[in-house]
Amino acid sequence: MGGRVTLQDVAAAAGVSIKTVSNVVNDFDRVAPETRLRVQGVIDDLGYRPNLSARQLRSGRTGVIALAVPDLAARYFAELATAVIAQARRHAMTVLIEVTDAERSAELAMARGLGSTLIDGVILSPLALSQSDLSGKPGRVPVVLLGERDYAHTFDHVLIDNVAAARDATAHLLATGRKRIAAIGAQSGPSSATAHLRLCGYREAVHTAGAPELAELVAPATHFSPPEGAAAMRRLLALPEPPDAVFCFSDMLALGALRAAHEAGVRVPQDVAVVGFDDTEEGRYGVPSLTSVSPDKPEIARQAVALLADRIESAGSQRKPVRTEVGYELVVRESSAPATETEGTL
């Protein structure tokens, strides 16, 4: 074919006017459906790429939104990204995925809509940003926040109730007859919020049950990864009086904990019960299968994309930021079965 395909080429091949091709490209209504179909076919066949500049200047939009997550290798965010992509498609939007590595500067850039001049809006799952980073910074592009951190209501925000979810997970372990409940995933510093909320829920449940609340049973983890889960579990199992249950703040931590228990010859759930958070496929297929808190990921994605699309479409409107709480459930599997029932089945 040689050279760039032009509007003229498409018009000639489709047997329509240049104006008609332009109308199809710009999604104007005044083209008959069959004509639109034919022109679109020619556009696809010839590989015509409409001039972005003209299109963008006309609509003020690119049809691209960014999803900024701390870590795509963390299973939860990969599953969430998949759900966001599916939802964005329904709004005819493409998703550009940004990985922030939980760096404050990268998250801040995304919150301001920087880092790309190509995007109509941002869905941001912040880990490192502080309250003050986000206050009083009305973005150049609309931003929807994901996740548990409780920022001031500067942005639309989709979240689950982490304190309640962690409380439920811990209460479940207590209800199965466990007495010494440990937690893996405590964090300090500005990136602490998710971990902090889950720790609060854990403490509330332990306190309510009158169970021992011992500092030695709370294990920190810098990253929610299998290696850190395994290391924390090894330390807990080496205690003079080890725990009989462990609530891990993520499935990845729990996978590491299961592995460490296996290596130490400690049986799950007979000797120690384990509960995770995120309800990942790996947890569901684990040996033993993992009890886990399951945030409603499809609903998180649906709400986030819908809120962002609304902001993009009503640019300039003064709608107040919305805070939407999405549901979760505790999915009970083998790793937290009552010790008596499962005795001898491994």
Next chain:
Amino acid sequence: MGGRVTLQDVAAAAGVSIKTVSNVVNDFDRVAPETRLRVQGVIDDLGYRPNLSARQLRSGRTGVIALAVPDLAARYFAELATAVIAQARRHAMTVLIEVTDAERSAELAMARGLGSTLIDGVILSPLALSQSDLSGKPGRVPVVLLGERDYAHTFDHVLIDNVAAARDATAHLLATGRKRIAAIGAQSGPSSATAHLRLCGYREAVHTAGAPELAELVAPATHFSPPEGAAAMRRLLALPEPPDAVFCFSDMLALGALRAAHEAGVRVPQDVAVVGFDDTEEGRYGVPSLTSVSPDKPEIARQAVALLADRIESAGSQRKPVRTEVGYELVVRESSAPATETEGTL
């Protein structure tokens, strides 16, 4: 602040001319480093977004490349995407991730550089495309192919030797004393190529060893997912003479197979050994830990991004397509330990 930040605003705040701000924005060399730093600081502070149209028209580039993968929830592609993002950063490029769902039409659109007018190039991991889909279609934008399928040399292509890798994995199982080796992951139809190459390698190893090559030991899988791995394993274990080893064409299949063995009370590796493919973190932390073929993912990402960056920078050059083979290794873990050594440790 109100209203869009302009070039003038930045110039005034930085105390430089509009021309200087423009030079910084467009990455021209003629700005003193300290001036560049100051202007960039003001740009960041004010949240100035340079006009894409002008920039794009000048350089002909957007600084965005697309990575098109079949499925982000498949752990292998999430890890690969992470590696590609890291490499792209080194070339100052942003990665837009597209999920094709292994749909031929979506893959074809990416191979032609359609689907987005925003991208400078595409890294495409095709599953559904046929040879003829890709022949004679010199893309509108540069395309680098990933993965094992052996397309005509129309595009730059980064791959590993799948036949050899599958042969090594199967030969390893035979070397540990197993006799009846099964395979999980066979596929037919146009999306068969990766599975086909791995099946070839499996057959070569079985044939070389003179082991029985029985159709009943080759289990199909439409998707490389845990549920399909579990279903296939259940069928294999129900055979009158079940296998004593299983080579799974992905770690996700293998995770499902491990789970099915556990549910059936079949011990791994004592009763049946299991080997996966992809070397994912979940496999490494599995119970038992999973022996797996480990493609050199960082090197795949490095080569792919470098080849694409070269094509983008030398637009119009007639460099012949390059076919780069990247290494792999078989990482032996518990799931394929010799049956005698591990007797009694579970």
